[in-house]
Amino acid sequence: MTNIIETKDLNFGFSPSVRTLHHLNLQIESESIYCFLGPNGAGKTTTLRILLGLLKADHQRISIFGQHLNSNRLAILKRIGSLIEQPSLYHHLTGHQNLELYRLTFRCDQKRIPEVLSITGLSEARHQLVKTYSLGMKQRLAIALALLHDPELLILDEPTNGLDPQGIIEIRGLIKQLKEEFHKTILVSSHLLSEVEKIATHVGILHKGCLLFQGSSRSLMEMKSENTAFELELDAPEKAMPHLENSFNVRKISETTLSITGMTKEQVPVLLARLVKQDLRIYRAAFGTCSLEDLFLDIIPS
Structure with missing residues (x-):
């Protein structure tokens, strides 16, 4: 146009x-x-x-x-x-x-x-x-x-x-x-x-x-989607780390919860199946929220 x-x-x-x-x-x-x-x-x-x-x-x-x-x-x-x-x-x-x-x-x-x-x-x-x-x-x-x-x-x-x-x-x-x-x-x-x-x-x-x-x-919303973290609550986060660190950005946000960025919805069932095979107990698995305000603060330098 x-x-x-x-x-x-x-x-x-x-x-x-x-x-x-x-x-x-x-x-x-x-x-x-x-x-x-x-x-x-x-x-x-x-x-x-x-x-x-x-x-x-x-x-x-x-x-x-x-x-x-x-x-x-x-x-x-x-x-x-x-x-x-x-x-x-x-x-x-x-x-x-x-x-x-x-x-x-x-x-x-x-x-x-x-x-x-x-x-x-x-x-x-x-x-x-x-x-x-x-x-x-x-x-x-x-x-x-x-x-x-x-x-x-x-x-x-x-x-x-x-x-x-x-x-x-x-x-x-x-x-x-x-x-x-x-x-x-x-x-x-x-x-x-x-x-x-x-x-x-x-x-x-x-x-x-x-x-x-x-x-x-649309491109702004795609950026927002890319910055949305996947939160994973499980019994032993340290045992899950070897299966995550090579593919995603991972940080621990509580004793039992990991925050994973860079994950798509299609990758979720594959990852969960892999963790279940390792006898890890998963209590909660869900994408969090990345508001436009969060993205705005990420774009604007502090």
Whole structure:
């Protein structure tokens, strides 16, 4: 698939002595949900601001829609919708009135207002004052504003930040709908690891301005699977070690329990049969859990 966004050795610093981004090489495919993951202060919002031309990077090498951002900024931005940090809403106006003000700015057809209200689930609340909206409704209205001019690319900075569980579910469903039904490419930043597994097709992990991982969600899950340990509880772990050490990484985690990494499900019955033949009593044999949080901590250097 073609890349809608590419950066090559992107560096940035707010001062000459302090660099915020280091040789960033992003590759974001068309019609993907690319989750830009990292702790607060990693450089996510800075990167998004640079992509939107709100910050100018020295010697930046940024290509969006196959065009260089420096020389085609206005043409590129017309094809992008964005929500960076807090949405700019007029709380004394209704949702519909907010959209009408932005529609005049974007010079969109009037029919786009009921369309984006329907997409974001705000049709029934269109005549309510925005000050009466819940935080989740305000976030959905902000996304509706970003969708008015029917952009190909949507850039969302922490869209679920501060929302209650119901609000998070609604935004998550909306993001998936925008990709699957309307074929949008979505770049979304987040520090919530749990959200990545639920919505992302691709992931970029940023830490202290460095891109430590970039790839499909499937490849990240494969890494997670590879890091899942098989736990074996038996009566004499020391007798089992000769049958394990040459093939797997093994460590003792209690007097009777071994943790084995690098084992596949297909290898489990073969190993257990071998140990039973050695008259070893097996009390428990099961794969443990490797959460995305564990994998994240493994990827990020201490």
